[in-house]
Structure formats: C-alpha cells, structure tokens
Amino acid sequence: MRTYILAIDQGTTGTTALIVDRDGIIRGRGYAKITQYYPKPGWVEHDPSEIWEQTLHAVSQAKHAAGVEDAAIAAIGITNQRETTILIDRVTGEPIGRAIVWQCRRTADRCDQLKAQGMAEIIQAKTGLVIDAYFSATKIQWFLENLSGIRERAERGEILFCNMDAWLLWKLTNGRVHATDFSNASRTMLFNINTLDWDDELLRLFNIPRSMLPDVYPSINIFGYTEDGIPIAGVAGDQQAALFGQACYQPGMTKVTYGTGAFVLMNIGKKPVVARHGLLTTLACSLDGKAEYALEGSVFIAGAAIQWLQDLGLIREVGESEQLAMEIKDTGGVYLVPAFVGLGAPHWDMYARGTLLGLTRGSGRAQVVRAAVESIAYQVTDVLEAMVANSCLRLAEIRVDGGAATNNFLAQFQADIAGVEVSRPKMLETTALGAAYLAGLGIGFWKSGQEIEALREVGQRFMPRMEATERQALRRGWERALERAKGWLIVEE
Secondary structure (H helix, E strand, O other): OOOEEEEEEEOOOEEEEEEEOOOOOEEEEEEEEOOOEOOOOOOOEEOHHHHHHHHHHHHHHHHHHHOOOHHHEEEEEEEEOOOOEEEEEOOOOOEOOOEEOOOOOOOHHHHHHHHHOOOHHHHHHHHOOOOOOOOHHHHHHHHHHHOOOHHHHHHOOOEEEEOHHHHHHHHHOOOOOOEEEHHHHOOOOOEEOOOOEEOHHHHHHHOOOHHHOOEEEOOEEEEEEOOOOOEEEEEEEHHHHHHHHOOOOOOOOEEEEEOOOEEEEEEEEOOOOOOOOOOEEEEEOOOOOOOEEEEEEEEOOOHHHHHHHHHHOOOOOOHHHHHHHHHOOOOOOOEEEOOEOEEOOOOOEOOOOOEEEOOOOOOOHHHHHHHHHHHHHHHHHHHHHHHHHHHOOOOOEEEEEOHHHHOHHHHHHHHHHHOOEEEEEOOOOHHHHHHHHHHHHHHOOOOOHHHHHHHOOEEEEEOOOOOHHHHHHHHHHHHHHHHHHOOHHHHHO
16 A cells, blocks of 8 residues: 655755655655765855765665555655756756756856846846845856857757756656746746746846746646656745645744755745845745745855854764853854855845854853854844744744754744744654655645644744843844955955
C-alpha cells in the first residue's frame, strides 16, 4: 500500500528528505550536504549535478531509515531554495555550468542600472518585488550575456531556465516536465503576480526568450510522474512551504524560518497588498488552487552568522552559541551587523558589509558570540515592524522554525526584542512538512487544511519579559550599528 509521502527539501547548504505518514509523523530522514563555491568576492555558486546526486542520496537514506520502498510512496512533494538560477541544455538535459545562488551579488550593477532607468515602480507593481540581485531575472540575463553562444542557442529554444524545483522536476521525470509553481515563479522578477503569467514587458526588459521559461501551476497540482509512476503532487518555494507547514492559513498569521538566512512571511489573503517599507509581496500556497498572497521580508544572514563563528573558531559547534550567550547578562554594548552579502529587508542595501562595533578591552568571545545570535533577532524584528505597518494586521504570535529555532536563547531574545509571543512547534522541519502536506492534499492523502492544522503541535512558547525601556535602548544601539554598516562599499570607492 502507498501509505507515505516523500518530501524533498533542497536547501542552500544541503538536501533533506523526509518520509511522512498520515499522522504527519516523520518516519525516516535523510540529509546530504552540497558544496558552496565562491569564485569571486560576493559570488556564490552551486553544482546542479551534485545537487541531484545528493538529493538521491538523501532520499535513499530516508527510505532506508523508514524501511520503505518506492511502492509505499503515495506522492512526492518538493520544496527548494528559491531564486537560485540554473540553465540546462534542452537536448542533453544537462546543466550549463554552475548555478548562480540566490545569495550571489554579481548582478548588483545591472540592478543599479534598472533603478536609474526608473524601472523600480513598474517591476514592483507587476511582480511585488524590489529590484535586487537576489532575484532570478538578472541572473538569467547574466548567463545569456556572459556565456559564449548561449544567447543564440536560447533564441533557438535550445536552452531552458530552471529554478531549483524545476531542476528536480526535470530530473525526477527524466526530462519530461519543465514546470514550476506560482510561489517559485513569483521570485524570478519576471512573473506577474496579478495576471499569474510570465510578463512580456519584463521579458523584453531583460531580453529573455519566453521559450526558456517553465510552465507554471498552483502549488497543489500533479506536476508529473517519476519513472516508477509516483506523482509529484506538491511544489513550493521553501519559505512558502514553511508558511503552509506552520498552518498559517488566515490573514495576519506569520512565520519566521531561521535558516541560512531568516525569512519572515505574513499571510495577507486573496488580494495583494502593495508592499512598502522594503518588503515584498509574493505568492503563497493556497488550499483552493487560487492565488493567495503573503508579505515577505528576507534577512540574508541568520544561521550563516553562527556558521561564521564556527569558521573563525569562536565556537566548535552550533549549540555552543546558546551556551555562551547565556553565560553573560548582555553583550556589553557589542553589536554585530552580519551584512556579509549586503542587507535584505527592510533596508535593501547591496553595498552594506558586516561590521562589529562597540568593542572594548573587556569584550571577549562570549560577547561576540552573543552579539551574533542577537543580530538574528534584531534583523527579524525590523522586518516584523515593517509588516505590521504595511498590512495594518495585528501580530498575535510568531511561529518559528528552522535550525536556529532550537536555540532557546534566540527564541527568548526574539520574543523580548519584538515584544511578541514566539511559538515553536514540536517538529521544526516545517518546510519539508509543508511540501509533504501540499503533495498529500494533491492526491487526497489529506482532505483539508483543517486536517493539516490539527497535525501541528506546539513544543514551547516564549513570552516577552523584557521591560520596554530596555527594549528601546537595545533597538537604538542596533539602529546606530546598522547606519555604520550601510553603504560601506560606496564609502570605499
């Protein structure tokens, strides 16, 4: 009997695979790391072939851990790192070079040109996005303009663009399906979130042939079948999948995922709100196949700040950051602004760079480590405040997930500095679970959103306990630190 859902969560640093049963219980788990390439300062790349191989490895691990074969899998759900851009050869089915990762800043100059041309308002009205090197459009254009012969081949229909879900769909279906979903398409800066189609005006602006682009469907949909006949029935970008996995189905419900970056999404319902305050309007996963929208704020460096501490040798393992942060009562005025690849929402400064401020002779390892952990919560709070101002919706709680959400110090400091209850579920892998739920709903494995909502169990709640005066003083210090980090590369020039 086909009694399980396979969820594939292809992330920035690795791929997770889960085998999920009808009760939403994870029966098997697999994980495989992927290599990060940094060919130039600010450039980040992945090897698509390695990602596919590691995905297969993670899936094999999960099936082995659960003791199941393909015959027991009812459907596959995919969730993925968004904006990362792959070109493939339609004839051979193979990738052309490495993928340009969402973090990569190589197209910042092109984004500046677009802003100077006065395109910001048009692009935001159509796509819900600000102009930034984060998104896929300028990455595709870079490929077309910098790889010899690729533009000519693209014009002939021989080159295809894939975001990461489309790449996995292509491989899982042995090249039979070139498709993506609304949520991933809405991250390209080419997809009109009002008409739900690729926008011809934007394609002309970026000089990208429409033939390169995948077909687009709702997140709950039968996208295709594997060679073994297993349907791929749910697809969503990682942050929209996490929103869905956290059962944030009503306007105002908000989740924060602490991954490599930190990603804040607020459900705003069936009508798009014009994003202000440096936020984005994006397509979310809907239960009924119709368009549903969310406000999003993306923090580029969150968990990656903890990895940076490891790289420097300040901590040996991630869990040590919590221990050291709790050993001292405060940072002693030390602030870290981890703008290693610029600042995302609500600041959107491509030229900001990381700064460590407020150091004295008494500052030590613990102060720096605590400042790094606190920086995650400060950045998220900036986004949350912008969302409340933009949506006019009340923020009752923050539903958190992702690897760094296990850090109790971070969870409590987040509640304190934002002044809002933090709710952490028992199962933190809500991104992969969201993909599983989408696929399960796509084949009738689960029947309704209410069924999914009943599967979410709260593990722990963190209530704000910091005095308002202390909160305000800490936020003022953070704002001063931010100002010193902004525009750093421009100052250098």
